Amino acid sequence: MEIDLASVNWAQAQFALTALYHWLFVPITLGLSFLCAFFESIYVKTGSKEWKRLTHFWMTLFGINFAIGVATGIILEFEFGTNWSTYSWMMGDIFGAPLAIEGIAAFFLEATFFAVMFFGWNRVSKGFHLFATWMVAIGSSLSALWILVANGWMQNPVGMRFNPDTVRFEMENFFAVISNPVAISKFTHTTTSSFVVGACFVISISCWYLLRKKHVRMAKRSIAVAATFGFIAAIATAVTGDESGYDVAVYQPMKLAAVEGLYDGHEGQAIVAFGILNPDKKPGVEGPEFTYEIAIPKGLSFLATRTLNGFVPGINDLVYGNPEHNVMGAVEKIEKGKLAVAALKDLKAAAKEGDDAAKAEALTRFEANSDYMGWGYMKDPVDAVPSVPTAFYSFHYMVYVGSFIIFAMFLFLIFSRRGSMDRHVWLQLLGLLCFPLMYAASELGWVVAEVGRQPWVMQGRLLTDVAATKIDAGHVQATFFIFLVLFTALAIAEVSIMIKQINLGPEAE
Amino acid sequence: MSQLSHFFQLPLRVFCFYKDGFRRMKVGKTLWLIIGLKLFIMFAVLRLFFFPDFLGTNFSTDQQRADYVAEQITGTAQE
Numbered sequence: 199m200e201i202d203l204a205s206v207n208w209a210q211a212q213f214a215l216t217a218l219y220h221w222l223f224v225p226i227t228l229g230l231s232f233l234c235a236f237f238e239s240i241y242v243k244t245g246s247k248e249w250k251r252l253t254h255f256w257m258t259l260f261g262i263n264f265a266i267g268v269a270t271g272i273i274l275e276f277e278f279g280t281n282w283s284t285y286s287w288m289m290g291d292i293f294g295a296p297l298a299i300e301g302i303a304a305f306f307l308e309a310t311f312f313a314v315m316f317f318g319w320n321r322v323s324k325g326f327h328l329f330a331t332w333m334v335a336i337g338s339s340l341s342a343l344w345i346l347v348a349n350g351w352m353q354n355p356v357g358m359r360f361n362p363d364t365v366r367f368e369m370e371n372f373f374a375v376i377s378n379p380v381a382i383s384k385f386t387h388t389t390t391s392s393f394v395v396g397a398c399f400v401i402s403i404s405c406w407y408l409l410r411k412k413h414v415r416m417a418k419r420s421i422a423v424a425a426t427f428g429f430i431a432a433i434a435t436a437v438t439g440d441e442s443g444y445d446v447a448v449y450q451p452m453k454l455a456a457v458e459g460l461y462d463g464h465e466g467q468a469i470v471a472f473g474i475l476n477p478d479k480k481p482g483v484e485g486p487e488f489t490y491e492i493a494i495p496k497g498l499s500f501l502a503t504r505t506l507n508g509f510v511p512g513i514n515d516l517v518y519g520n521p522e523h524n525v526m527g528a529v530e531k532i533e534k535g536k537l538a539v540a541a542l543k544d545l546k547a548a549a550k551e552g553d554d555a556a557k558a559e560a561l562t563r564f565e566a567n568s569d570y571m572g573w574g575y576m577k578d579p580v581d582a583v584p585s586v587p588t589a590f591y592s593f594h595y596m597v598y599v600g601s602f603i604i605f606a607m608f609l610f611l612i613f614s615r616r617g618s619m620d621r622h623v624w625l626q627l628l629g630l631l632c633f634p635l636m637y638a639a640s641e642l643g644w645v646v647a648e649v650g651r652q653p654w655v656m657q658g659r660l661l662t663d664v665a666a667t668k669i670d671a672g673h674v675q676a677t678f679f680i681f682l683v684l685f686t687a688l689a690i691a692e693v694s695i696m697i698k699q700i701n702l703g704p705e706a707e
Numbered sequence: 708m709s710q711l712s713h714f715f716q717l718p719l720r721v722f723c724f725y726k727d728g729f730r731r732m733k734v735g736k737t738l739w740l741i742i743g744l745k746l747f748i749m750f751a752v753l754r755l756f757f758f759p760d761f762l763g764t765n766f767s768t769d770q771q772r773a774d775y776v777a778e779q780i781t782g783t784a785q786e
Contacts, residue, residue, distance in 0.1 A: 261738065266738070268742060279758065283762045317728025318724075677753070688741070
């Protein structure tokens with residue numbers, strides 16, 4: 199059966215659009231919820247009316263972001279059923295569990311305490327209100343945990359077995375799914391980086407006030423708290439990013455090779471700090487990987503193997519194999535995968551005819567190669583390589599901005615402690631820049647994660663092309679543009695309400 | 708009697724809490740309007756007319772769905 203690539207491409211584009219749009223709101227929610235909790239904790243401790251006004255102001259912006267973003271993630275679930283029905287059927291048993299837990303937890307924890315957080319001022323005790331604010335913050339991060347457990351499982355499928363009778367991956371070990379190292383590093387890296395986004399959001403708006411010499415006292419106090427939180431979170435983001443990189447090296451070596459533009463792996467492999475990719479470089483084609491590069495010796499070996507001289511496979515090693523370093527290439531995996539798919543076909547035919555002996559024989563053949571089943575659908579070994587320029591440049595942008603933000607947060611922290619944030623225009627301009635830079639880095643982080651794992655929708659098990667529903671490309675194209683219009687309208691609504699509220703500033707004393 | 712009134716008191720207080728909260732909202736009124744409109748578009752238009760559950764609507768039993776997916780994944784494989 200031929201795959202309609204136009205349909206798959208539009209389905210992918212639609213999913214990317216929805217996910218990236220959804221992700222505009224999530225990091226602000228994750229980061230700002232904790233900042234609101236910090237602000238309110240200070241208010242409760244000091245009893246200061248100014249801290250109350252400050253908390254109330256940031257909570258209003260949090261509410262606007264939450265309201266516009268709420269339920270945009272549900273659209274992704276619509277798309278699963280329509281555009282990705284093969285995926286949904288095969289993975290639903292495992293993928294659905296964490297999503298269901300997220301839905302229930304989010305509803306009971308967030309929705310209950312959210313009402314107290316917004317309606318409860320002066321109507322419940324200070325302590326209970328603060329408790330509700332903390333519960334909203336913790337609940338938001340717990341929601342993220344379950345989503346990232348589901349995503350981590352797609353990057354590194356564990357705790358399941360394929361059942362040829364039902365044609366589904368069925369969960370065998372829930373604990374293995376939730377303790378998946380990829381899910382854990384993904385959760386820690388995503389939440390800490392979202393805390394930085396939240397801190398940058400507060401700092402950028404506060405710096406805007408300082409530049410306009412409005413609400414100076416509130417802005418300086420907000421920056422002091424956000425810079426402390428942001429500095430700690432930015433360092434944590436670097437540490438969790440390193441751990442995430444190690445997990446990628448172990449479980450998704452092709453993604454690591456793509457983000458580093460590495461074609462031929464070596465022992466003691468250098469890491470590219472800055473590079474311009476050679477556009478003519480392709481798998482199996484001779485020639486330099488970069489037209490210009492600045493590399494740190496042995497850096498990639500240390501990141502990927504935790505030793506200075508460890509071997510890191512490159513794209514060519516992973517496509518064509520490298521027996522010297524025990525790397526099985528895509529070529530060999532495709533052969534094994536074809537045997538698995540042929541056995542599955544025989545097994546289904548035998549089951550239909552009621553031939554138990556043939557079924558048992560086919561099952562034995564299938565199980566011998568079932569780990570490679572997904573590879574059996576790949577037409578060309580080179581198809582195993584994701585878009586190297588997209589992965590490489592997105593990843594490096596993320597690293598540059600992450601490093602810059604640590605330095606910037608440190609400056610805000612120092613100048614806040616000195617109480618001189620309002621006297622340095624250059625610093626205020628720097629603060630203004632932080633949010634858009636970090637926001638883009640957060641979005642590109644998902645580009646690295648999702649483009650980097652292509653062509654797989656479930657690493658090593660199910661190709662994106664195979665996972666898609668065989669439906670008319672025109673239908674998917676139409677809904678893509680409907681979403682584009684809807685999302686643009688909602689984004690305009692959010693930005694205009696947000697700007698209006700920022701212009702109004704905190705309530706008058 | 709007093710136990711009965713106490714039983715009804717809590718839900719009534721919760722109801723009043725929400726009612727007063729909604730009534731006192733400022734920017735929240737606009738936000739709820741946007742949320743309502745968004746949810747209507749999502750569930751009453753998009754979900755209903757543009758996003759049918761492909762396997763749910765085209766097949767009536769799980770066995771039929773499993774057979775269809777098996778056909779897809781074995782037929783799609785490289786020969």
